Amino acid sequence: MPSPHLLTLHHLPAEEIRAILRDAIAFRAAHAAGTLPARLAGRTVGTLFFENSTRTRTSFSIAALRLGAEVIDLPVAGSSHAKGETLTDTARTVEALGVDALVVRAAQSGAVEVIARRVGCAVLNAGDGRHEHPTQGLLDALTLADAMGRTDTLDLSGLHVAIVGDVVSSRVARSNVFGLTSLGASVTLVGPPSLAPASLATLAPHVRVQHDFDAVLPHADAVMMLRVQFERHGDSTRMASPAFASLREFRAACGLSTERARRMKSDAVVMHPGPVNRGLELDGEVADSKRSLILRQVANGVPVRMASLVRCLNALPAHN
Numbered sequence: 432m433p434s435p436h437l438l439t440l441h442h443l444p445a446e447e448i449r450a451i452l453r454d455a456i457a458f459r460a461a462h463a464a465g466t467l468p469a470r471l472a473g474r475t476v477g478t479l480f481f482e483n484s485t486r487t488r489t490s491f492s493i494a495a496l497r498l499g500a501e502v503i504d505l506p507v508a509g510s511s512h513a514k515g516e517t518l519t520d521t522a523r524t525v526e527a528l529g530v531d532a533l534v535v536r537a538a539q540s541g542a543v544e545v546i547a548r549r550v551g552c553a554v555l556n557a558g559d560g561r562h563e564h565p566t567q568g569l570l571d572a573l574t575l576a577d578a579m580g581r582t583d584t585l586d587l588s589g590l591h592v593a594i595v596g597d598v599v600s601s602r603v604a605r606s607n608v609f610g611l612t613s614l615g616a617s618v619t620l621v622g623p624p625s626l627a628p629a630s631l632a633t634l635a636p637h638v639r640v641q642h643d644f645d646a647v648l649p650h651a652d653a654v655m656m657l658r659v660q661f662e663r664h665g666d667s668t669r670m671a672s673p674a675f676a677s678l679r680e681f682r683a684a685c686g687l688s689t690e691r692a693r694r695m696k697s698d699a700v701v702m703h704p705g706p707v708n709r710g711l712e713l714d715g716e717v718a719d720s721k722r723s724l725i726l727r728q729v730a731n732g733v734p735v736r737m738a739s740l741v742r743c744l745n746a747l748p749a750h751n
């Protein structure tokens with residue numbers, strides 16, 4: 432039975448992932464042709480972001496608006512959450528105002544699932560702590576399929592993706608591990624043991640962990656760099672972390688510098704979910720190079736979130 436929630440890509444069958452991506456491709460084409468249907472007319476979508484966002488929040492809003500929904504962006508900083516209201520009470524309050532779907536980002540892993548259990552509307556996880564960011568995983572899979580000429584099949588078999596850097600903190604890495612391997616790709620998680628512990632190899636079949644970036648780099652079809660998540664290392668200065676001795680050491684171990692990028696396969700691509708710490712995990716020259724899919728990732732966020740919203744809203748009991 433389809434779920435009205437999108438909380439994780441873990442255990443989401445490959446055929447369901449492909450169905451969402453096929454819908455996204457159809458929405459993308461319809462928008463380009465000016466024939467986008469008002470599939471969400473009469474629906475109200477609320478966004479509830481307890482952590483900062485540029486790409487995810489904006490693209491969910493654009494997706495919902497283009498499909499004819501009303502959108503309520505709740506400014507959490509000015510909400511009663513700041514007076515001590517729990518995440519769940521805030522979510523239930525917004526639901527009571529009449530939303531059909533809630534798009535939620537939270538700092539705590541698992542918090543969005545807790546909210547989904549307590550509300551009757553659809554809930555889409557826009558990133559929860561270190562756990563998952565499922566629509567990012569979906570849009571990354573679509574972007575990779577596009578770049579590798581696999582849009583028709585959405586079959587990523589034979590492709591090798593390196594996910595590099597602050598893996599342990601990354602919900603993007605987890606959702607990509609589940610999404611990419613489900614579609615047939617193999618994934619190598621790369622970083623020093625403090626950021627890419629060997630235990631992460633158990634996340635899914637066809638995943639391995641490698642601490643030597645230079646050994647992996649020449650064999651990868653796609654190199655997905657991750658943002659160093661200083662906020663999850665307990666550092667607000669963005670200058671230090673207990674996970675590495677210095678920024679210089681981090682960059683030497685797993686930064687994709689211009690010099691390192693020269694050692695990639697000639698047709699390999701560079702990805703990054705954004706926002707980028709330029710000059711740390713990724714040099715600006717590489718981020719802006721022809722190899723870079725970063726802005727294509729951002730653009731694919733809109734049709735993927737259209738498809739995700741429609742899937743969840745269509746699965747609400749009241750809709751059937």
Ligand code: CP
Pocket residue numbers: 483484485486487488558564567704705706
């Ligand atoms: N990739 C991503 O989640 O970006 P935002 O934090 O800007 O939404």
